[in-house]
Amino acid sequence: MENILEVKNLHVTFSTYGGNVKAVRGVDFHLKKGETLAIVGESGCGKSVTSNSIMRLIPNPPGRIVAGNILFNGEDLTKASEKRMRSIRGVDISMIFQDPMTALNPTLTIGTQLIEGLVQHHKVTAKQAKRKAIEMLELVGIPNPEERLKQYPHQFSGGMRQRIVIAIALICEPELLIADEPTTALDVTIQAQILELFIKIQKETGVSIILITHDLGVVAKIADRIAVMYAGKIIETGTKREIFYEAQHPYTKGLLHSVPRLDARGDLKPIDGSPPDLFSPPIGCPFAARCPFTMEVCDNVFPVQTNLSHHHIVNCWLQDPRAKKSKSVRITVDGRQPT
Amino acid sequence: MLRYTLKRLLIAFITLWIIISITFLLMISVPGSPFNTDKTSNETVQANLEAHYNLDEPYFIQYVLYLKSIATFDFGPSIKQPNQTVNDLLGRGFPISFELGMITIVVAVISGITLGIFSALKHNGIIDYLAMGFAVLGISIPNFILATLLIQKLAVDYSIFPVATWASPSHMVLPVLALATGPMAIIARLTRSTMLEVLTQDYIKMARAKGLSPWKITIKHALRNALMPVVTIMGTLLAAILTGTFVIEQIFAIPGMGKYFVESINQRDYPVIMGTTVFYSAFLILMLFLVDIVYGLLDPRIKLHKKGGK
Numbered sequence: 001m002e003n004i005l006e007v008k009n010l011h012v013t014f015s016t017y018g019g020n021v022k023a024v025r026g027v028d029f030h031l032k033k034g035e036t037l038a039i040v041g042e043s044g045c046g047k048s049v050t051s052n053s054i055m056r057l058i059p060n061p062p063g064r065i066v067a068g069n070i071l072f073n074g075e076d077l078t079k080a081s082e083k084r085m086r087s088i089r090g091v092d093i094s095m096i097f098q099d100p101m102t103a104l105n106p107t108l109t110i111g112t113q114l115i116e117g118l119v120q121h122h123k124v125t126a127k128q129a130k131r132k133a134i135e136m137l138e139l140v141g142i143p144n145p146e147e148r149l150k151q152y153p154h155q156f157s158g159g160m161r162q163r164i165v166i167a168i169a170l171i172c173e174p175e176l177l178i179a180d181e182p183t184t185a186l187d188v189t190i191q192a193q194i195l196e197l198f199i200k201i202q203k204e205t206g207v208s209i210i211l212i213t214h215d216l217g218v219v220a221k222i223a224d225r226i227a228v229m230y231a232g233k234i235i236e237t238g239t240k241r242e243i244f245y246e247a248q249h250p251y252t253k254g255l256l257h258s259v260p261r262l263d264a265r266g267d268l269k270p271i272d273g274s275p276p277d278l279f280s281p282p283i284g285c286p287f288a289a290r291c292p293f294t295m296e297v298c299d300n301v302f303p304v305q306t307n308l309s310h311h312h313i314v315n316c317w318l319q320d321p322r323a324k325k326s327k328s329v330r331i332t333v334d335g336r337q338p339t
Numbered sequence: 340m341l342r343y344t345l346k347r348l349l350i351a352f353i354t355l356w357i358i359i360s361i362t363f364l365l366m367i368s369v370p371g372s373p374f375n376t377d378k379t380s381n382e383t384v385q386a387n388l389e390a391h392y393n394l395d396e397p398y399f400i401q402y403v404l405y406l407k408s409i410a411t412f413d414f415g416p417s418i419k420q421p422n423q424t425v426n427d428l429l430g431r432g433f434p435i436s437f438e439l440g441m442i443t444i445v446v447a448v449i450s451g452i453t454l455g456i457f458s459a460l461k462h463n464g465i466i467d468y469l470a471m472g473f474a475v476l477g478i479s480i481p482n483f484i485l486a487t488l489l490i491q492k493l494a495v496d497y498s499i500f501p502v503a504t505w506a507s508p509s510h511m512v513l514p515v516l517a518l519a520t521g522p523m524a525i526i527a528r529l530t531r532s533t534m535l536e537v538l539t540q541d542y543i544k545m546a547r548a549k550g551l552s553p554w555k556i557t558i559k560h561a562l563r564n565a566l567m568p569v570v571t572i573m574g575t576l577l578a579a580i581l582t583g584t585f586v587i588e589q590i591f592a593i594p595g596m597g598k599y600f601v602e603s604i605n606q607r608d609y610p611v612i613m614g615t616t617v618f619y620s621a622f623l624i625l626m627l628f629l630v631d632i633v634y635g636l637l638d639p640r641i642k643l644h645k646k647g648g649k
Contacts, residue, residue, distance in 0.1 A: 057547055089550035097548075102541040107563045107638055116559075117549035152639040168549070 003071075004175055004208050005031040010020070010068035012049050012058060021278045023049045025232035026068070027328035031176070031198035036202065036209040037239060038219040040255070041229035046211045050229070051178045053094055054210075058086045074162065090117040094169035096200070098181040100161035104153035110164055111149030118171050136167040139204070140197060170201065180212045194220050216259050220244065225311060229254045231276050233302075238312035248314045251287045285317065293318055347631075350539025351624045356622045359409060359613070363402055366609055373418040373607045379577035390611075392418060414614035419606045420592055425614035430598050433618070435505055436584050438618065442515050443580050447522040454523070455530025456557065459565075462535060466642060482583050486517035488588045503592040512593045520585050522576045526569055533565040540564075563637060570634050574627045581623060 412423035
């Protein structure tokens with residue numbers, strides 16, 4: 001399968017009064033047609049900045065893509081003009097935002113907001129646009145679509161609004177859908193419904209999805225592959241199976257241990273410490289300060305990439321043959337190194 | 340909607356009644372009478388005159404008579420302007436004042452919003468600093484000082500515009516400029532700050548993610564939301580412009596209502612005071628009502644009426 005998207009060595013920096021924040025520091029990943037890639041990581045790790053960079057929606061100033069390439073169907077989006085980007089946004093690449101309560105304009109009807117992208121990019125009559133809008137509302141499961149088109153966002157519940165946001169994102173039939181924490185603002189039962197909707201839509205339209213989230217439950221449900229981000233870098237990628245059952249990076253393991261489980265006894269095990277300051281990120285492994293297995297090399301040199309399988313890639317010195325007993329190191333239940 | 344209108348109408352009448360009562364109290368507490376002038380006149384003549392205008396009656400009776408005249412929209416004859424009723428004066432003065440006020444509002448709103456939008460879009464740029472500096476000046480300088488400055492510079496020194504009166508469009512430029520600068524500055528600052536806030540909202544990002552042009556995003560998505568606070572202060576601004584017309588009309592010798600209003604107070608011309616006050620109040624109340632309706636039209640979340648007792 002060909003890659004619809006390839007991100008190579010992406011660097012994004014924000015200039016602030018306090019200095020430059022290096023939010024994304026050399027991110028590489030790719031996405032195949034019809035695939036769902038989840039980018040996970042804690043708040044501030046650069047996952048939203050990465051996704052906004054693909055759409056070139058980083059507010060500039062202060063944000064800037066300082067290096068790297070974003071190849072979408074072979075075209076480098078970092079070099080595309082703003083006009084070219086406008087013809088890509090909403091048509092080839094669409095985006096779903098985190099909070100459906102604020103993503104819709106309160107003063108315009110749902111119908112207006114649904115069809116405006118379509119009218120902007122395609123030559124359609126008002127009648128065709130309306131028919132398409134009704135079709136989209138049916139696809140995302142909103143009853144009485146014809147009536148609902150005339151209503152305003154405040155007349156819908158949170159879950160319904162997220163369905164509408166999804167309908168807006170899909171109305172021009174994009175090839176790539178970027179969902180930035182699409183279920184974070186919703187309650188659990190609605191989350192499940194929205195995830196089902198994603199699965200249904202992908203089956204019907206074959207759209208490729210990048211899912212940004214910090215919720216591993218969401219990832220487990222719909223992702224094909226997972227990329228784990230930490231302090232502006234991707235530190236481990238692999239298939240869903242490889243990440244959930246064969247995670248190698250201590251941070252990934254720590255993340256998995258931080259999820260409450262119904263079948264496990266004892267306290268939840270958070271990762272000690274906090275992420276590094278991105279004003280002056282560490283030269284070595286950014287996780288070194290919090291890692292229970294830190295070695296001397298970790299502080300000084302960023303780990304080289306180790307390919308464990310075709311998909312499973314990890315950046316950790318523990319994978320180096322010179323690391324003592326690296327393969328046999330296992331995290332215990334309490335998340336610390338056994339001694 | 341009908342119920343809401345009726346409710347507002349009732350409140351309007353109560354407000355008017357309070358204004359009338361306060362005006363009446365102020366009128367009787369100010370010493371002097373329309374006939375108590377420099378020219379000393381015969382006491383019998385004065386008593387006759389007072390009797391003619393019911394000024395010899397007890398205050399309570401006078402109050403009731405006033406209420407009656409207002410209820411019938413007949414404010415009676417002016418005491419000081421011979422052979423003229425208050426309604427005549429209002430009919431002559433109001434169209435001119437209305438014209439001045441409306442042109443001022445249109446100029447202030449359009450230029451204020453435009454300045455605000457450009458300042459917000461070019462946030463912290465040269466246009467922004469210039470416009471906001473101008474706005475601070477506009478807010479700080481009282482309109483009567485601006486008016487005299489404008490007359491001195493543009494009318495007397497350079498003779499670009501006429502000095503005073505109200506005849507042709509070129510006569511309107513200076514008074515409108517003097518009157519509109521303050522409200523325009525307020526609107527510009529308000530539009531800028533709300534625009535800046537609205538532009539960071541998720542729905543603006545979403546509009547950008549749809550691939551809409553910056554122009555369309557500004558007009559269709561941002562401006563509509565940014566206008567809400569502007570509409571809110573429109574009521575206050577209308578009042579400010581209305582009272583501003585008194586002063587500006589005096590300075591530019593414009594024969595509007597403001598002139599009668601000020602003169603009537605100086606001359607204790609009671610029917611004219613009452614007539615102009617009630618008229619101004621009613622007009623302002625009507626304008627505030629219109630502002631509320633516009634508010635509801637702009638933002639569908641604001642319901643003017645409640646359905647079925649919910």
